[in-house]
Amino acid sequence: MSELSEQAALKYGSHLADRIFRPDSAGYDAAIRIWAKPVSDGRPHVVIRCQTASDVQAAIRIAREHDLPLSVRCGGHDWAGRALCNGIVIDLGGMRQVSILPGNQRVEIGGGALAADVAAITDPQHRAVAAGSVGCVGMAGLTLGGGYGPFIGRCGLALDNLLAAEVVLADGRIVTTDAENHPELFWALRGGGGNFGVVTRMQHRLHECPGLWSGMLIYPIGEAATVLAAATALTAAGPDALSVQFVLAADPTGAPMVVVVPAWCGDPADGQRWLAPFLKLGTLIAGSIARQSNGMFLAAFDAQIVNGRRTYMETCSLPAFDRTAIEAFVRAMAIAPSPGCMLVTHEFKGAASRVASDATPFALRRDHVLVEIVAAFDDRGNPDDERAHSQWARRTRESFATALAGGYPNLLARSETARAAASYADNSARLLGAKTRYDPDNLFSSAIPLPSRT
Secondary structure (H helix, E strand, C coil): CHHHHHHHHHHHCHHHHHHEECCCCCCHHHHCCCCEECCCCCCCCEEEECCCHHHHHHHHHHHHHCCCCEEEECCCCCCCCCCCCCCEEEEHHHCCCEEECCCCCEEEEECCCEHHHHHHHHHHHCEECCCCCCCCCEHHHHHHHCCCCCCHHHHCCCHHHEEEEEEECCCCCEEEECCCCCHHHHHHHHHHCCCCCEEEEEEEECEECCCEEECCEEEEHHHHHHHHHHHHHHHHHCCCCEEEEEEEEECCCCCEEEEEEEEECCCHHHHHHHHHHHHHCCCCCECCCEEECHHHHHCCCHHHCCCCEEEEEEEEEECCCCHHHHHHHHHHHHCCCCCCEEEEEEEECHHHCCCCCCCCCCCCCCCEEEEEEEEEECCCCCHHHHHHHHHHHHHHHHCCCCCCCCCCHHHCCCCCHHHHHHHHHHHHHHHHHHHHHHCCCCCCCCCCCCCCCC
């Protein structure tokens, strides 16, 4: 493999030489560090840290000429380890530039930029993009698969706000795609993930945002059922500018707790009226509601994000967070095998629900609640730990009797092609057609799962 990297550096430019990492080179371990420890112990042959679209072209040529698997690492915040493969890893960590374009209506985002990188530039201008709830997530991966977050009711999914993208295709071409240029590629990117090329730059719609009004409100686990029921009633009556997350997780001592995270992105004059009742859901242990920047909001869950742990995730969508769902939530937390297990909800409403189901591959355009089931643990090579956590996550998903078909594509395992088909629904055939057109050899096989061609 050292010969491979030397050949690549000579053939495609000596400037790549100090940005190619092999298992025996300094910087390699940092280059393959991602949020969730991969289930497979395989290690990439080469990681190429790209700074331009031309660098990505070179990496694709190397993978093709040496017949090696290829994957793309952006934020590396993916439980299934899709960022790494036993071949060539395109690391977009050298492409984290963010700039607001003239007119303050668009922001250009590098393919390796994190949500926190974007907020650092947009916050001082009192602007924001529709992003997620965690700052360390890569904007490209979040956007191409969906992108739930606090702006969803007012602005839609992250993918609904993608206006243009620079993409390096499987055949090495660099194209710019938008509604008028390569429109079928643009359609497929907004929900089909990284299955069609490597996005090296994006343009997102900017929204006015003088600040978010939010806070992490902690209630006792013994009051979970009543707190969640009361919060759900408030949420259902709220306007598009209000979004609420529910979290059942362990506190620093390992004891379970209920966390309610309301967020208001509308007129500040109305925010207090809608948010104040969330402070009175039960016995408030800690937390308050205050004006904060989007960057501060994105950092709220930093303490819960521990890198390098073995992680299993499941996902499902509920038509409503009703009494049955609340009971399943509470019951699952009571039998969690370790403090690394947690349950998180994300709302889907308002602007996101008003998009036609065939406007993008993301077909589930009705109001719903996304449930994220996380089972993380310190890996000591104990098969019993693996089994206990994976079974808990799966059985928790199966306990939601009213769950809609499919699941959030960004969180599905590679093998879940049947659930992917249910998620994309009537858009499946068109999506597979785009895959055949833009990546007929399935070079980008490590992306989020698509429906089976059969």
